[in-house]
Amino acid sequence: MKKTALVLMLMAAGAACADTVVQVNLVDEKGVGTPVGSVTISESRYGLVFTPALQGLPPGLHGFHVHQNPSCDSAEKDGKRVPALGAGGHYDPKASNVHGTPWGEGHLGDLPPLYVDAAGNATTPVLAPRLTAADVAGRSLMVHAGGDNHADHPAPLGGGGARVACGVIR
Template identity: 60%
Template sequence: MKQWMIAALAACSAMSLHAETLSITVNQVSADGVGDKVGTVSVEQTPYGLVFRPSLQGLQPGIHGFHIHTNPSCDAAPKEGKPSAAEAAGGHWDPNNTGKHGEPWGDGHLGDLPALYVTNDGKAEQPVLAPRLKNLDEIKGHALMLHAGGDNHADHPMPLGGGGARVACGVIK
């Protein structure tokens, strides 16, 4: 019995060591372009969906909108004639053309992720689950975005959950 338990634990450990993960470098962004690195987010494929595991620091405490954006760029680009942080990333990833922001488990943009919590010391380390995203390959070639404010996962009273400015971004390769 003891040998069986040891073998089972070893097998589970080996499976988790070989689970495919993506590591995304995340940098501050501003209207001037891409800035300093704030950390990484690893993404792991599970039977329940993709798990995003942030290891970020130097952020403003509180709840932040967290999304996958359409284009694989974190560069500043014009918005209404003025440079805008990470605007080259485009909007929230919406391959099904729903045209609406929603919960990560709902029927809105596929890029709508659970909000990210940043502690009082500026760190984000709490993993979030995206249950509608099943495969790492489907998110490659997009950008991961952190917004200044929270996200109510609706288009009311403000569009796109009211997350506001783009403050950190990473290209998903």
């Protein structure tokens, strides 16, 4: 099924609210940097659909998460500036303290991985079946370096790397 057909099918399934467009920027230890596009968040009866229109990212799979705070600012940790640390951790309102699948019992902010093609573009939508628009308003959307195995083993938080791009969900 083509991704456009998937998006239309999910949106036709019962959009309950207006779409939210999240502007996404590269982040580094200095703070928020160059814009790389946007992610449109649409509510369907199956959960939230995150449709990226991003460019200029490293190719491959990337960890993709909703984070607790509405900030993409860098902050200091252990004497070093950390990109987008102002976003806090993965959105986890039930304090599960478990990184898992988007449909599982872990963090509510765990999303399917973001796929970036060889040209650096991300356009494939992902579905978060446990999220609603109310859950994500006032939070941030994060792209991590490297993939996400949706577990805390062998490395915590899916084994993903640094925070590379971020946007505040208004």
